[in-house]
Amino acid sequence: MAMTRVVRVRKPGGIEQFEIADVELPPLAADEIQIRQTAIGVNFVDVYQRTGLYPMPPANIPGVEGVGVVAGVGPNVTSISVGDRVAYAGAPVGAYASERNLPAGRAIRLPSALSDTQVASVFVKGITAHMLLYRVYPVGPGTTILVHSAAGGLGQLLTRWSLHLGATVIGTVGSEAKAGIARQAGARHVIVGRDADFAARVAELTNGRGVDVAYDGVGGATLAKTLACVRPFGVVASIGQSGGPIPPLDVLDLGPRRSLMLARPSVMAYMNDAVAYAVAAEAVLTAIAGDVLRVAGKAYRLSEAAQAHAELESGRSSGALYLTV
16 A cells, blocks of 8 residues: 655644654546645645644544646546646645645646646635636725735736726735735735734825725734725635634624625635636636736745644745645
């Protein structure tokens, strides 16, 4: 039986709960493929899995995306062949592994022009951006958006894709160094400082109107402040809580005076919709090939997953992190 090296979580908690182990791969099911992985994207959802906010399967191996080469196929698989380069995203969780089995329907063939690391840096974050820009609130010419953490991996991709669609982007960042990154990605206005009164600044930049849609992955006390940035009948998309748990929200904070819509979309649910997944994956790969979506990536070895998580949680990183095998 084949063996695989994995990074798994002993029990929910900090990075000290990671351990490296060699485990047996089960035999391929009829509709599965086996992937020898080369690059594995690191996302905040992985942190939420490690800490127990999001439950994992019993193997306790986090991770929702990877890139690699097909090493085996089940007897019912006809869409994918041994030797194909593929990417995947979504369930089943368990990407932090050198090899893994996966339902064949998850695999997306990669064009030769795209490198493994290009795709691993963008794939899930790009699908998240697709969900936000096309499904949650259709963004286009004349749209004004607010992107928190605009120098982060998702923030840069949201900014670049929104700019491509004709939108105006206001970004928030924690430092002047990150402000430069956000501007390079295409943000027209950048609000700097963790304690900045960004609601007042947004009102000033929009002549009191507010933005059409705001993307808040910070959570904590930030989400309540984000509500004040959006115009009546606009949308606030709460997409994470890197800054801490989100306090209870009174529905009266949304309306009737403000007349806001609050979305709490799940990219995992989006990716688990087969049609949405196929459309978004194709759109993301096309956007990477067209240089619409790009973000600087920083590599860690699979055995250095703890260091990658520490950097992601610290807020020091900009761009994307990925693991190599």
